[in-house]
Amino acid sequence: MSTPVLATPAADPAVVSGGPTVGQRLTSFMPLIALVALLAALTIADPDFLTQRSLTAAVRTSAPLVVLAAGATLVVLCGGIDLSIAALCSLSTVFFAMWLPDLGGLTALAVVVAAGAIGAVQGLAHVLLRIPSFIVTLGGLSIFSSVALVISDAGPIRVVDRDATKWLTLYVGGVVPMAFFVAVLVVAAIALVLRLTPVQSWITATGFSESAARLAGTPVDRVKVAAFTVSGACAGLAAVMLVSRNFSGSPTMADNLLLPAVAAIVVGGTAITGGHGSIWRSLVGALVITLLRVGLPIVGVPSAWEQILYGAIIVAAVALTLDRSKVLIIK
């Protein structure tokens, strides 16, 4: 079912033509099943939770997390990790608030481009200086947080002119929040590019075995830099979404979204060790995490129990969603 791993071309066709077994099919749908199960549980706890208004609010809330997780998934699929996404997102909210008076309607684009460029720099540092992605992005996290604090004078900057972000607060068909719609479009666009070009197999090959991928002629370095660039740009887009919702930019606004984003990737069933997974899984994972974040307190779970349940459900969800046949090494 997986796209051929380049290192073992001879053995693979049999697997592909044989088709997935029932078990494999079930595993690939596990993230969706986990999402539905969680929704059912929340509805049992509070029947008022399952209303169209409530679900609309939940997917609206999830939009920045979906975009953040989608970008970072590419890096994870390559076998790396991007710890800087949340700090870069916070920095981008500050950029947005500061640039808006000058750039007007172009601010959103400028922020996404700037964040993408910053992501590219991290990718270059990773492949050229051969520093582990964990360290590069940990450094990035620290640098971006400090820069954001310094340029914003350590406080939130209010966005008074809301015309530039108004489109994100609209609703498609009166039901689907535009922010979530854009998030799904981004996920679809990335998935389409992966599917229609060799990039998909390059990423998978890099993630499963980088040295084998290099031997097979995969442009590993370029793939990695591209992954970091997309991850950065996604952080910028998530920042625009946050600003449209909070009417301000702040140097700490998205900082607490790092662990939820990583959790979304893992709960979706993408292997943190790289290679196996998909960007769609992270979309579903982000929805699961959002339901946990906003759903638990709203249905009346006491705050002490909330954290316990949150942790337990994430571990249980990963146990369900991860396709163990595809991941031989657990770190």
Add this chain to the structure above:
Amino acid sequence: MKLTSRPAAALVGLSLAAMALAGCSEEAGGGGGGDASASGACDPADVKLVGQVRNESNPYEASWLDGGDAFAEQVGLTQERLTYDADSTKQQEQVSQLLAGDTDCLVMNILPNGDSDTPPIVEGAQDAGAYLVTQWNKPADLNVTDYDHWVSHITYNGVESGKQIGDALAEAIGGSGGIIALQGILDTGAAKDRFAGLEESLAANPDVELLDDQTANFSRDEALAVTKTLLTKHGDDVKGIWAANDDMALGALAALEQAGRDDVAVVGIDAVPDALTAIQDGTMTATVSSDGPWQGGIGLAIGYCVATGELSVDDIGDEDRAWFAEQFLINSDNVADFSAPETDEADFECDNVFSRSQGAIS
């Protein structure tokens, strides 16, 4: 990938179809609030009470929620206790989820994380038709009177509390002598206002001399270090220490203990439990309480009175839409009354909810 992309394709297809069918709109569809009338006619039993603070691990904020529970019990309801871990993003997420439920009779008593977190909460409540009371933080240029579902905003006069403890300190050192001041985070309104209060107190007590003032950023550890330095510098000239909050006052107490000094009076603000214990033990002179349990109850009470129609937003005077509430100086005489604070049912009667007002926020 092949398998997982199928539901994904369906999702995108559905979204596109929805877009093509109905185009874009400003509001989410479905039932709910947004009605024009600002004064409710809710059956008291239908009112839903929500209190939201940062952390239950903070004793002051936990006592706030307990006060909300006490009011809820008084009117035969229960309060939903929400906390957001001092995370602005999480607070917004919770509020927007809350406002997506049944909001016609929803009453919210909210502690916004910072000034800039108030506008989205206010606009959400206004659009959804919920009744909102906020406390402590709001941008100065955001006017409560521009909204009819943002019923009231309550805060405390920092100048007054700074002066109250300044006067208490002057009295404790016998009206003359040198003091040092520990300031809060200089970029906050609270720190500036409280220090301005101290300056007023110094003007009224000309024999009290301010030897030094330094910031310790509202932090106990920093206050310990700063106080040690200042004690070395000024020695026995220091007769009193003015701290802009209790955490710094407690840090100063630790520094005094290490220096073997027990002749220095210390004052702070906030009435945290450790400070109350110190006042009981006689090591600290005074602090100021905003009365957390009352804050937790009063916000719900005001919203409840409006939601049930006993009060009308139009009838609430402008001076009661954004106001300073009364704060209490605690010293060894009355500390026992505050060590286990309780709410008084009479405070939450609808014709009594503004009784602690010290005037409008100017």
